[in-house]
Amino acid sequence: MTNLIFCYPYFLDITGWGTYSFCMIELNNATKRYGTLTAVDNVSFSVQAGEYFALLGPNGAGKTTIVKMLLDFARPTSGSLSVNGLPSTQAASRNAVGYLAENCHIPPYLSGWQYLQRCAELLDMSRLDAMRQCGRIVELIGMQGREHTKVSTYSKGMIQRFGLGAALIGNPKLLILDEPTASLDPIGIREIRELLESLKDQGMTIFLNSHLLSEVEKICDNAAIINQGRLLVKDAISALVKDNDTLEDVFVRLVKG
């Protein structure tokens, strides 16, 4: 069946995810300036529901600024962004959105469990629902047995796992991940990759901001490459990587011009 593309809020989707594809994220000429520095320059692209999308670029390319604008952490200087079919400036656009920050921080005096519970309660869950969700999440991120110890005793990787767990609370339809595997060891990276793949199979849209091009090549459907705030290319990974090239080769070629 032909995939029809509509951009309207996901909650109007009464037909199921398999039939239609909706714009989960849309950037229209988004520009962000900090004084004289243009962090994001007239960027436009969209991410469809159920897509596993990677935003690639060298350090300082404007990837995190785009993520910030999507979550309304920073307002665009011009242009517009929409999430779930709603302007990103509306709090409702963050309904069913999970977010993991690049350098995930958790208050050190809380335990991982307390942190997850707070995140669940902030999503308007009752205490009982929150406890159920947290139990499921702790299992999902493989942190059973450590959830009740203080965060100050956790390693960076463990904090990252709890950060991902917090992003998964409430079964989000869109997951925005900013360098999710940055602090993880190779085993942790593999586990997170498998987890994200299983989430994608469940129909979740994943917006990934990453430097690990080999990981992106393995798991993502589409990618956009930006440099100095400008969008260089946006296409399917299969279309970007041809013949004996790797995504790294394509990335270096495009960024170095």
Added chain:
Amino acid sequence: MPKTLPPIIRIAKYTLTDEIRQKSFIIMFAICAIFIFLVRGCYQGNFMVNGQTLDAETVIRVVSKLTFHVIAAGAMLLTALLSMRVFRRDRDEGMQSCVLAKPIARWQYVAGKILGLWVLSVMFMFSLHSVVFIIASINLNAVLPEFLIASLLCFFNLLFVVVAVFLLSLLMSDVFAFLCVLGIGIVGLVADGIYALSHSQMAQAMIGQSGAPSDWTWWKAVYYLWPKLSGAERFASSFIGGEGFPGFGSIYPLINILAYCLILGTLLFWRFRNEDIV
């Protein structure tokens, strides 16, 4: 009936529980507890003024009033100390981005923070005032309800401190924000003092004799327009000691503080709305 709390109340609850863990809160609470323990002894002492022994009731009322002022000022100091790091701590510990990545509007986050800190400082001040109220009532063998009314009126001062420090901490470093609010309080106190002095009989007589200009306009402007923290506290304390309602004219400091809360609160919401979240 909704099963869950609104986000503002939730954020306020988290703010309250997080702040109680802070060292500055624990230290200030301990200092105040020691202070009250020491003040307890003053109620039983014999005091002489101009060779005359003061009666127990006068002693209790004077000591209570003095303690009331010290606690109210101490609570403002503690509130300023706690408020100055709230946004930065939340940012550093990742709670700000965690909350704002949820479908929670920025104004709800700020309102929750204000409410949480205000409730904490109010609880702190009211509990200390209540202890003094109980001690005074036991020693006097009579209940002093006006003491608690006075404490309630001081709640607005604490709201002003929370809002002012929050706003200033978005514009400058935390310590400067604290010092600025401290400065606002001190300037207000000095302005009140100068105004009172200028209206004393001695000062009037001196001005009349020396022929110096009696133009106090500049200080009058400061007196009326500056945030009247000490004025509001004095208005509240005027209830203690059976003086009763001091008249509508003296309600001005309270109106002044409420107006400042409204103006600074609006500026705070506006400023935070345009703030980049790190």
